[in-house]
Amino acid sequence: MNTEKVITAPSGYLAFVLVLVLSAIAAFCFWAEQYVAGAFLCIINFVLILPGLVIVNPNESKVLTLFGRYTGTVKKDGFFWVNPFTVKRKVSLRAFNLNGQQLKVNDSVGNPIEIAAVIVWQVKDTAKAVFSVENYLQYVNIQSEAAVRHLANSFPYDHIEDETAGITLRGGALEVSHMLENELNERLDRAGIEVLEARISHLAYAPEIAQAMLQRQQASAIIAARRLIVEGAVGMVEMALNKMREKNIIELDEERKAAMVSNLLVVLCGERAVSPVVNTGTLYH
Known part of the structure; x- marks a missing residue:
């Protein structure tokens, strides 16, 4: 399994100045009818220098691969120059909000309920996020839904259904949110994702039994x-x-x-x- 390797790339300003200088020399060569020299300088500019210039915005990163091999991740924001033959993939390091859809599941005693959760997460390991799973955004959505379903199946909705229950979905909001956060961190660690917060945003009986339960x-x-x-x-x-x-x-x-x-x-x-x-x-x- 690939693990993240943060690298420090050289500044791109010197490479940009070199591009301007070579462009000026190439223009002079064409003016002086030195077409071979001018074409050679253009090839250097557009093949070896310009493709290596990258801009990394704040809270973003660039994951670099060279001929199928992971070479490192640039996390520092700024203007850099890297190997022009590397494939550069942008991975955001910002926090994401996942507003989960309402799921209809059964609680631990079999009552149908509706439940949804709001999850705040961000990429912790860019290498795992890119290479360990096919699509880390889709992976977060699916695993979050599975974790919410498992949580709903583990506890009763309220003490009315199970008076001996120590924790209920309705009464133990803090404990339930803490358990959901821990389970999500375990599930999403494979993709290099860190869950910052997880809260139950919607909890109610299913419509077919809501009136009777009320x-x-x-x-x-x-x-x-x-x-x-x-x-x-x-x-x-x-x-x-x-x-x-x-x-x-x-x-x-x-x-x-x-x-x-x-x-x-x-x-x-x-x-x-x-x-x-x-x-x-x-x-x-």
């Missing part, structure tokens, strides 16, 4: 709220009975206590405001 979530929320209300109401009733007993406000038998507890629970746990009923008789009528 109702299930609403029911779970209502049950949890009711449980909290009942626990609070029981505590308030207990506190009221204890206060009346401590202050000797009234002595209640078991039947009266049961009636009072029932009335307080109705008032505290009811969804609507209660209408009081004034009893003008005794407590037994």
Whole structure:
């Protein structure tokens, strides 16, 4: 496997000045009817010097191959001259954003979900990117989709489906993103790609079960709220009975206590405001 070899190419300004000088001499030769000398100088200019001039922009590189052999990579930006017979391939070193498409997959418990990820990556090893894979851009797209699918299959969507799950896609966003980033770095290392950041950008139930799952979530929320209300109401009733007993406000038998507890629970746990009923008789009528 080829590994990157960074080389320092000589400056191209001296070669450019040489091109101008040889061009002037060739023009003079043609003017003086020295056609052979003029043609020879033109061949030197256009075959040996001009093809070797390269411009490397910031955050770009030139991968050089000579007769099928990798000779090195120029990463420093500027104007250079290299062997004119080398093949020069530009590889960008800038960071790329991959906005993955929404994928329909099953989570670890079999529920169909929709998931997508945003991945920030850049080329770390230009030799691997050019020579180890056929097309590193396509390789990143395919491997990223495979990693997102594998991640979705490894965890449940939420704790509602699997209460024993330590990490869920919805609840463990940071952990899931970290795992996705690590898996992508392992998959893309062959192509010399480094993943800088990976985040889940879209996560939802598939349309065919979204309504049912929403109702299930609403029911779970209502049950949890009711449980909290009942626990609070029981505590308030207990506190009221204890206060009346401590202050000797009234002595209640078991039947009266049961009636009072029932009335307080109705008032505290009811969804609507209660209408009081004034009893003008005794407590037994």
